[in-house]
Amino acid sequence: MAKGRISKWQLGSFALPAIPIAALGLPIVVYLPPFYAEDMGLSLSLVGVIFMVARFWDVFTDPVLGTLSDRIHSRWGRRRHWLVISAPILMLSSYMLFMPTAPVTGAYLMFWMVILYIGWTLITISHMSWGAELSTDYDERSSIQGWREFALIFGSFTVLALPAVLQTTGASTGLADGVAAMGWFVIILLPITIALAVWVVPEFKSVPQASINWKESGRLILKNTLLRRVLFADLLVGIAPGITGSLYIFFASYVMGLPETASLLLLVYFVAGFVGVPIWLRVAHKMGKHKTLAIAMFYGATALPLIVFMPREEFWWLFFGNTLYGLAYGAGSFLLRAIMADVCDRDLIDSGQQRTGLYYSLLTMTNKIGFAVAVGITYVMLDVIGFVPETGANSPETLNQLLALYVTLPALFMAIAGIVMWRYPLTKEAQAELRAKLAERHHTHEGPADAAAAVAAVATGVHDRTPD
Numbered sequence: 001m002a003k004g005r006i007s008k009w010q011l012g013s014f015a016l017p018a019i020p021i022a023a024l025g026l027p028i029v030v031y032l033p034p035f036y037a038e039d040m041g042l043s044l045s046l047v048g049v050i051f052m053v054a055r056f057w058d059v060f061t062d063p064v065l066g067t068l069s070d071r072i073h074s075r076w077g078r079r080r081h082w083l084v085i086s087a088p089i090l091m092l093s094s095y096m097l098f099m100p101t102a103p104v105t106g107a108y109l110m111f112w113m114v115i116l117y118i119g120w121t122l123i124t125i126s127h128m129s130w131g132a133e134l135s136t137d138y139d140e141r142s143s144i145q146g147w148r149e150f151a152l153i154f155g156s157f158t159v160l161a162l163p164a165v166l167q168t169t170g171a172s173t174g175l176a177d178g179v180a181a182m183g184w185f186v187i188i189l190l191p192i193t194i195a196l197a198v199w200v201v202p203e204f205k206s207v208p209q210a211s212i213n214w215k216e217s218g219r220l221i222l223k224n225t226l227l228r229r230v231l232f233a234d235l236l237v238g239i240a241p242g243i244t245g246s247l248y249i250f251f252a253s254y255v256m257g258l259p260e261t262a263s264l265l266l267l268v269y270f271v272a273g274f275v276g277v278p279i280w281l282r283v284a285h286k287m288g289k290h291k292t293l294a295i296a297m298f299y300g301a302t303a304l305p306l307i308v309f310m311p312r313e314e315f316w317w318l319f320f321g322n323t324l325y326g327l328a329y330g331a332g333s334f335l336l337r338a339i340m341a342d343v344c345d346r347d348l349i350d351s352g353q354q355r356t357g358l359y360y361s362l363l364t365m366t367n368k369i370g371f372a373v374a375v376g377i378t379y380v381m382l383d384v385i386g387f388v389p390e391t392g393a394n395s396p397e398t399l400n401q402l403l404a405l406y407v408t409l410p411a412l413f414m415a416i417a418g419i420v421m422w423r424y425p426l427t428k429e430a431q432a433e434l435r436a437k438l439a440e441r442h443h444t445h446e447g448p449a450d451a452a453a454a455v456a457a458v459a460t461g462v463h464d465r466t467p468d
Helices: 008-015 020-030 033-036 044-073 079-096 106-132 138-169 175-200 216-223 224-255 260-286 289-309 315-326 331-351 356-384 396-420 428-441 450-459
Strands: none
Touching: 008 138, 008 175, 008 260, 020 033, 020 138, 020 224, 033 044, 033 175, 044 106, 044 138, 079 106, 079 175, 106 138, 106 289, 106 331, 138 175, 138 260, 138 331, 138 428, 175 428, 216 315, 224 289, 224 331, 224 356, 224 396, 260 289, 260 315, 260 331, 289 315, 289 331, 289 356, 289 396, 331 356, 331 428, 331 450, 356 396
8 A cells, every 4th residue: 555545445445334324324324214103193283392302312412522522542443433532333223213113102103212322423423533533634535434425325326226125026015124224234334344444444644633622622612613513514514415315205104105116216316315425425526515516506506496397197207307316416424524624624733632533523423413413404394384294185385385395495404505615715725734744744744855755745645544
C-alpha cells in the first residue's frame, strides 16, 4: 500500500459493517412502521409518535456517546472496540423488534426501539469517526465515505430483495415473514462484518490533545459556522428521504396501485442509488464536495415531482421514476460525512483536540431528528387526511393528498439543502491550508525536520501515520 494511504482491500473491509447498518436502518423507516400498524394492531398515530420519540431520545444520547468515543481508548484504539460492543446490543434488539409475538403494546415497541438506537448510535458514530481519521486528504476522504455509502446502499437493496425473493419462492405469507427475514439478515451479518473490519483495518495515532474545559468546548462548537451549516444541510437531507421512505409502501401500493411490486420497485430505487455513488464521487473529485452535494440535491428536487405526471398502475413508469430519483440517493449522506471530516480539521486548530466522535455524533443527531420529524409528521398527517391502509377504503382526494405529501415536501427540503451548500467556504484549497497550519503547529512537538516533512505531506495529500 502507498505510504500514508489505505489500500482498496482495507477500504472494502472498513466499509463492510455498513451493510448490516443499512439493512437495519432501512426497515426502521420503511417496513417496521406499517408492520406495527397493520400486523401488530397499533394505531398509525401511536406508531408515528413512538418512532419520533424514540429518535428524539436517541438524539440526547448521541453527543454523550460521541464524547465517550473520543475519550475512552483501548488497545485497539479509539473506535474499533465500540463496534464490537454494539454488536450484541443490536442483535438482541433486532430480534425483539423484527420477530415480536403478537399482540404487542406501545411500551414494548418503545423500549426496544430505545435499546436498538443506543447500539445503532455506538456503531454509526464510531464507524464514521474511524473513517474520517483514516485520511487527511480532501479527495481521499470523499472516497472513504463513498465506499461506506456504496456498502450502505448495497445493504439497503440486499435487504429489500429478501421480501421479493420470499414472495417469488412462496416462502412468505405476508409482511411479517419479510420483516423477520430482514431481522435475521442483520443478526447474522453484524458479527461477521465487524470482525473482518476490526481485524483488517488499523487505527492511526491521533495528534497530541490539548486540555480544554467543557464550557470552552461548547463555546467553540456554537461559534463554528462551518459546523452549523453542515448540520442544517444534514437535517434537511435527512427529512427528505425520511418522508418518502415512511410513505413509500402506502404510496406505491395505494396511490400507484402496485402493491405486488412495491418492494421490487423500491429495490430499483436503491440500485439506482448504488450506481449513482461512483458518479457523484467522480464529480466531487472534479468540482468539490459541497458543489456536488448541491447539484445532487437540485437534481433530486427536480426528479421526484416528475412522478406526479406518470400514469398509475403502470409498473414501468414507476420503475423509470424510481430510477431517476434514486440516482440522487446517497450523494447527500456520503458527501456531508466527507465534508464533516474537513470541519474536524477546523475544530482541531481551534480547540487543539481531535473531537471526531463528538462532531459525527452531532451529524447523526441532526440526521435522526430529520427522520424522526419525517415519520412523526407524516403518520399523523395520514390520520388527518383520513388515509386508511386498506385497498378501496380511500377516496381519490385522499390519495391525491398522499401523493402531494410524498412529492412536495421532500423536493422543497432538498432544494433548500442545495442552496445552503452551494457557496460553502471550506473548499479543497481551504482544507489544504488547514492541514498546513496543523503541520506547522506540530513543529513545536516534532522538531524542524519532522515539521518540514509534514508540510511536504500536506502538499502531496498524504501523511506518514503510525498505527496505534
